[in-house]
Amino acid sequence: MSSKSAIVYADGGSRGNPGPSGAGALVKDRSADGATIGEVNKFLGVNTNNYAEYTGLIIGLEKALELGVDDVEVRMDSELIVKQMLGQYRVKNQNLKPLYETAKGLSRKFSQFHIVHVERALNKEADKLANQAMDRGQ
Secondary structure: OOOOEEEEEEEEEEOOOOEEEEEEEEEEEOOOOOOEEEEEEEEEEEEOHHHHHHHHHHHHHHHHHHOOOOEEEEEEOOHHHHHHHOOOOOOOOOOOHHHHHHHHHHHOOOOEEEEEEOOHHHHHHHHHHHHHHHHHHO
8 A cells, every 4th residue: 555645735814804715725746746636725704814724724634635645744824723733822712623623633534644834935826726715705
């Protein structure tokens, strides 16, 4: 059985906080060419940017599982979400707790799960998907 390794870029945003929001994620093969093997986005109605960021993470992990990925590295530009997922920050916001629990549950379905914070400039494709979702919803 071969291990399928991928990188998930996830993002979410809202126009206004709260405001019309969207989430996006893409899954890239971790091989040399780094081809995109899946992408997904979703309009979330009126929500906060952190709600949208968590949703980006969730839909990205779901897409990776659907594609048979078992070794995943998630890259996000939301320091809050990354630090909460790593256990460095507590999840105090009651609206985010169920999303955090869902994301943690999904993360446990991979044989290997890593999450890292990246600069916004390195997350442009996921940001574009989130914005497409917001454009669709408005």
